[in-house]
Amino acid sequence: MKHRMENEILKAEVLIEAIPYIRTFAGSIVVVKYGGSAMVDEQLKKSVIQDIAMLKYIGLKPVVVHGGGKEITNMLDRLGKKSQFLDGLRVTDAETAQVAEMVLSGSISKSLVSELEQVGISAVGISGKDGSTLLCSKKLDEKGRDLGYVGTVEKVDTSLLETLLSNNFVPVVSPVGSDEEGSTYNINADYAASAVAGSLSAQKLVFLTDVEGILKDKDDPSSIIRTLSTKQAEAYIQDGTINGGMIPKVQCCLDGLAKGVKSVHILDGRVPHAILLEIFTTRGIGTMVTKEERS
Ligand SMILES: Nc1ncnc2c1ncn2[C@@H]1O[C@H](COP(=O)(O)OP(=O)(O)O)[C@@H](O)[C@H]1O
């Protein structure tokens, strides 16, 4: 009995700890890039949906930008088509673009919307094509190679997103866009998320990934860097501390900050309720990238 009471008091204390954060962030836009293990594991998926619902219920304005690279690869496998990546970007011929759109906008988006609706949140799935939200052009990779229908976001038209937000809907954005001629482009979801967050001047941009955060030593989770300024991030890319798949993610962080996002978080999506732990607890988790220099 005493033990149960102590547990209940602990729960109340957790809620109290969140008060200053709830006050600070009420009405703020938080863009969540949802991908990785947190999208594949059913329990983790449930916890992400609950976190997004919680953000909405306590007065924030969440916007979800989802990935789905693994699911696209699985569908291409089933169709007997091999996936090829160059520096982390999928080489996308016309057929692959069609499959990517089908998986992202058809399957994943609808499933996320349905899960959010299940917990009482009104959600609307859009792709970058809807309302010309993500206007694209063809993206060549760093070495100038043609990747097919891979898009870089040239312009974000925020009208539809703003209409949804001001009418209390949670937008769920698929990383698919079109160019002036109406061709379909497959966009890496990290880039789509930073473009959306930047154009909405979001308070926060949160990336869910499969590592603890940015690590000083990739093989040592305890070497996590809690707060990183843009300058330090650039230096770590230069000296190789940040490498591989983390480079484009950090570049998206820097891009978001340059476009007016206040802070960017790289979180471990394998931790249940990672989003709430980061935003509403004093200690937080993961790595926060900010514009300010911090010692
Ligand atoms: N300094 C670093 N800290 C953490 N991870 C790093 C670092 N440098 C490189 N990485 C690598 O980046 C990977 C994350 O990028 P990626 O797998 O592309 O993410 P996602 O699939 O979530 O988009 C990590 O699994 C890790 O292997």
Ligand SMILES: CC(=O)N[C@@H](CCC(=O)OP(=O)(O)O)C(=O)O
């Ligand atoms: C051009 C490009 O690479 N597009 C990605 C879009 C999905 C994505 O980015 O999903 P994750 O965030 O789960 O990796 C792809 O086709 O896999």
